[in-house]
Amino acid sequence: MAITREPTPTTGDHLRRALDGVLHDTKEKVRVDLNRDEFLPHYTPDLEQARAKTLEQMRLLTASGNAANGFRVEHGGTGDVGAAVTSIELLAMSDLSLMVKAGVQWGLFGGAIENLGTERHHEQYVKPTIDLDLLGCFAMTETGHGSDVQALETTATYDPATDEFVIHSPTPSARKDYIGGAAQHATMAAVFAQLIVPTEGQPSDAAESQGVHCLVVPIRDEQGNDLPGVTTSDCGYKGGLPGVDNGRIVFDHVRVPRNNLLNRYGDVDENGVYHSPIENTSRRFFTMLGTLVRGRITVGGSAAAAARVALTIATKYGLQRRQFDAPESDDEILIMDYLVHQRRLLPLIARAYGLGFAQNELVSTLARLQNDPSENPQEQRELENRAAGLKVANTDFATRAIQECREACGGAGYLMENRLVALKADTDVFTTFEGDNKVLTQLVAKELLTGYADEVQGMSPVEWMRFAVDVVGDVVKKRTAAQQIIQTLLDTRKDNEEEGSLFDRGTQLDMFCDREEYLLSTAARRLQGAFKREDDPFDAFNFVQDHVLAAARAHIDRVVLEAFVAGIDDCKDDTAKELLGELCDLYALSVIDGDKAWFIEHRRLSVERAKAVTRGINERCRTLRPHAETIVTGLGVPDYLLGAAMLDGPGTDG
C-alpha cells in the first residue's frame, strides 16, 4: 500500500503560500536546496575556517543553478531576475555570511559586469563568474567616503601613450575599505574611480573627472598574492559575518588595458576621446548606480529573512518555556500566555508579513522592468526609491526584531547554540551597507518631494534644498499595489469618531495616506520657509531634516500597508485570510501607536480614539495567541534551518 498522497495543506501552509507570493516556486526550490548538511546553520568563529566553509558552500550553490539567474540568456544566464534576487536573499536562512558572499559575487560583481559592461565583458567574464572560476569583489566604498560615493577619490586616468588606465589611490582616505572578498578570495575587483581622460596636450592633473566609473582590475594572482601596485589588507574581525573576507585595497599606479573600463554608459575610444550616451556627469553616475539596485533589494530581503528565522525561534521557545505558577494548577505558565510577551513578538510577526508582501511586489517590479526592453526612466526611478525605502524598513526592522527575540529568550537567547545572537551580529551591518539607512531615508524623501527630477540625483543635501525650494509643489503619490481594492476600501471606509472605525481597513489606509501627504506637503512648505529665513543654507537644511525623514518613514509605512492589503486580497484560503486580516490590523495599529502623538497633535485622532489603539493591539494579541504556531509556520522557515538547540533540548516541555 505504497500510495503517498499530498497531505492536505494546513492553514500554516496557506499562509506560507500567500507570503511566498508569485515567487513561491523559487522559494520552495531554495528551501529544498538548503536541506543538506552543508547548509545547516553553524557557528564558526575562526575567520580562516569560516571563510573556507563559506567558499565551499558557494561551490555547492553553483551546482544548484541559481547563480545563472542573474544573467541574461544571451550572456550565458537564464535571465530570471526575480529568482536571482530571491535565491540569494533566502540564503540568509542558512547563513548570512553565505548570503553576503553570494551577493557580492553574483549580485554586485556579476551585476557590475552584466549591467555596466558590454559584449566584450559579458563574453569574457559572465560564465567564469557564474561558475566561480573567477572570484570578484565590488570595490566602491573608500575609507573616506561611504555615503557620498560621488566624492570617491580613487582615480582611473587614461594614458594615451599606452592605451591604458592608471588606477591610483592618491590619499589614505582613498583606500578601498570593507570590501567583501578583498581580504583573501577575490582575484579581480570592480573598481569605482573618478575617470580622468586628459585631452591631447593637457596634463592629466588639469583634466576634469568624467565622474565615477567602474573598471575591472585584477588584484591577485592565482596563488593569492597581491599583484604589483596592489596592496590588500584584512579588516579582521567584525561584529559578525565571519565567513566574509572583508578587506582593503590600495592602488599605486596600477595599469589596466583600456578595455577594462565597463563601458556601457561611458567609454574612451581608440583615439583617447571620452563619449557617453548621458551628458550630465551626475545623471550618468546615478544611472549606473541604478542598474545595481538589485543589491539593495537583496540586502533588504535578506534582513527580513533573518528576522523571520529569529521570530520563529523566539515564538516556538515562548510556546515551550514556562515560568511562574499558574493559578489553581500544578503547571507553570507558558511565557507566550503573558500579554507582555505577546506584545513583544506578535506585532513584529505582523510587520514581518507586511514587509514580506511589500518585498514581493518590489521584486516583481524589478523583474518586470529588467525584462522590459523599453526603458522607462520614471518607473526605474520609482523602483529605486521603493528599493531604498524598503531596504531601510527591512533592515531597521531586522535589527530591532532580532534584538527583541534575543531578549525574549533570556539567557538561552544569549547562547550561540540558539542562533539568535549570531543572527543579530551578522545582520547588524545591514542598516549601514548598500546605503546607510539615515541617508537612504533622506533620499526617499528627496525624490518624493521633487517628483524624481533628474537634477536631484547626486546633489548634496544643501544643493538639493536650494533646488527643492523652487520645484516642490504637488507631491505625486503613486500606488503600485492593488489600486482597485484599495480604492474600494477607501471609498467605503467608516472613519467616524467611534473607536471601531480604527479597525476598518479603509480608515487605516486613509490615516496612513493622509499622514504621508500632510508630512510631505508641510515639509515642502517648511523647506521654502526655512530657506528664506535662515542666513546659512546648511542651517536651513538642518532645520527641516527631521521633518523630511518623518515624511519618508510615513511613505514607507503606507507602501507596506497597501502591500499587506494586496497580499490579503490574493490569499485563496478563508481561514488564512482571516488571520492575515488580524495581522494587518495589528501592523496598522502598531504603526499608529508608534506615532500616536502625531495623529493626536494633527487632529487625526481624538483623545478618546487614541486610547482605543492600545486596547485594539491587546485584543488582537489575544485573538492571535492561539494561532501563534500557525502564523510562524507561515513565515516559511523550515525547521531544519532554525538551528536553535533549545527547541529540542532539556528543560522544555513543549
Added chain:
Amino acid sequence: MAITREPTPTTGDHLRRALDGVLHDTKEKVRVDLNRDEFLPHYTPDLEQARAKTLEQMRLLTASGNAANGFRVEHGGTGDVGAAVTSIELLAMSDLSLMVKAGVQWGLFGGAIENLGTERHHEQYVKPTIDLDLLGCFAMTETGHGSDVQALETTATYDPATDEFVIHSPTPSARKDYIGGAAQHATMAAVFAQLIVPTEGQPSDAAESQGVHCLVVPIRDEQGNDLPGVTTSDCGYKGGLPGVDNGRIVFDHVRVPRNNLLNRYGDVDENGVYHSPIENTSRRFFTMLGTLVRGRITVGGSAAAAARVALTIATKYGLQRRQFDAPESDDEILIMDYLVHQRRLLPLIARAYGLGFAQNELVSTLARLQNDPSENPQEQRELENRAAGLKVANTDFATRAIQECREACGGAGYLMENRLVALKADTDVFTTFEGDNKVLTQLVAKELLTGYADEVQGMSPVEWMRFAVDVVGDVVKKRTAAQQIIQTLLDTRKDNEEEGSLFDRGTQLDMFCDREEYLLSTAARRLQGAFKREDDPFDAFNFVQDHVLAAARAHIDRVVLEAFVAGIDDCKDDTAKELLGELCDLYALSVIDGDKAWFIEHRRLSVERAKAVTRGINERCRTLRPHAETIVTGLGVPDYLLGAAMLDGPGTDG
C-alpha cells in the same frame, strides 16, 4: 625650572568631577589602575585564550587591593562597600568579561559567603576568595528556572545518618545553567537549592522544603577535574563575554558536611533540626536575596560604564568624520553638524548623565545601609527596589545607546578594531542576568503598589494580584535625592500653557511626578476592577500588565530626573553647571517626547505645547553641539580605554 603645577581644570574636568560624585577618588584610582598594557581593551575571540587572559587580569587586580573592599574588616576586608561596587563596575571600561568575572568572584560568590555565611565561613573562605586562592561560582539559575528562582529544583537534603547534605539535580531542568566559572575555573560553587530536612522517622521525600538556601559545594579538584557526582559542561560560545567560562552543573547525590550550609538565615543543628530567625519561608528567601543586591547594582553600573565608552567613541568619531560637501566651501560637513546626528547622540549623552547621578545615589545608599548596624527593613526594601529599577534603566539604556553608536559610526562601527560591536555583544545579556528586565520592572511596580508589604515578595504574579486588590491604596512616593531643592523647584514652577514653561525645571519635575502618581493610582484601580470583572485571575492580571509596567517606568524616569537635579545642585563650577542644566533639559524633554501621546491623552500637555517639545530638543542639540567634546570628556572615560583604532587612523581629519 622643574616646577610642575596642576593644570587648571577644564570644564570637562568639572563635569567629570560632578558625575563621579562622592566616589570620585575611587573612580580616579580605578582609572589609574587600568592604565597599564594588560588592561587595554582587546578582542580575543578564542575562548581558551580569552578565559586565560581574564584570569591573568584578575590576578593583577588582587594586587590593586580593590578586591578586599567588599568584605568587612573583621573578615579580612576593608569594608568599603561603595568602593567595592564602583571598582568592579568600572572594569567595564577595560573589558566586560573581566567585570563579570570579578563580579562573580568577589561580588556574587564572595557576597554569598560574606552575607549568607557565618563566622566559620568567613574564617575559612574570605581571605582565599580575595586572594584568588579559591575560585568560586554562583550557582543559582537552572535550565528550567531563571526568573522564578523560588521554584529552583535542585535539592539539598539533610542526612542525619552522616550529618551531611546531599546535593542533587532531580530533573534535566534542575541543571545549573549559564553559571560563570562553572565551565572551567571554579573549584567551589555557592549552590542554591531547596533545603529539605526530614524530621526523625520521616522519609526525606515526604519532608517539605524550607525554601531555597545556599551551600558551598566543592565541584573540581586542583587539576580541574569534576569531583565525584559532579558533572560540569561548557555553555560554549555566547553572544559576547568570551573571557567568562559560563557552564552547567549537574549534581548526582553529592555529599557535603552540614557546616557547608551558609547558615546566617537558616541552619540545621547537630540534632538535625532546622532553625531560622525568619519564620516565613518566602520572606526568609527574599531576605537572603536582598543581601545580594550588590550584584544587581554592579551590573547596572557596568552597563552604564560601557555605554559611556560607546558614546565617547561615537561622539569623537562624529567630530572627525566628514561627509557631503559644505555649501560655499571646499570642506565636507562634519557629521556631528547634522541635526539628525546630534539627535542620535546628544539625548543619549544627556541620559547617561542622569543615570550616572542616580547610580551614585544608589551606591551611596547601599554603603550607608550596609555600614549601619541598625537594620532597617523598610529602607533595605526601598534600596532593593531602587536597585531593580536602575538595573533595568541602565541596561536597557546600554543596549539601545551602544546600538545607536554602532550605527552612527557606519561601516567603521562594525569593525571589531573600533570596539563598539564588542561593547554591544558583551553587554547584550545585561538586560537578562541579575534579573530579567521585564520581570524586574514588574517587581518595581508591585513593590510600589503594595507599599513594600512583606507578604508580596515571592508571590507569583497572580498571587500578588489577589493580594494587591485588597491592599493597594495610597501609593507612597519617597524622594531620596535633594528633597529641599526639588521641593523649591516644584513650588516655584511656572507650568502655564506657554511653551517656555516646558523648560522650567519645576514644571518638568511636576510632569514626571504627576505621571508616576497617576499611572500608579490608576493601575491600582484597574487591578481591582479587572479582578472583579474577569473570571480567570490570570486573565485579570494580563489585562493590566502593560499598565503596571508603564507605571514602573514612569517611576524610574522620575527617580533619574530628581537625581539629575541633585547632581546639578552639587556641581561647583558655573560653566559646568550650565551645561548640566542644558543636558537635564534634554533628558527631561526626551522622556516627555517618548511618552508624548500619554501626556496629551491625559491632558497634561496641550497640543500646542506638545509641538514645542520637539523644537525644545532640537534647540538644546544646537546649543550643546559646540560643547560635544567637553560633555563626553565629562563622561570620564580615559583616552587609553577607548580602544577604537579609527580615532587615530587614516581617513580622518580631526
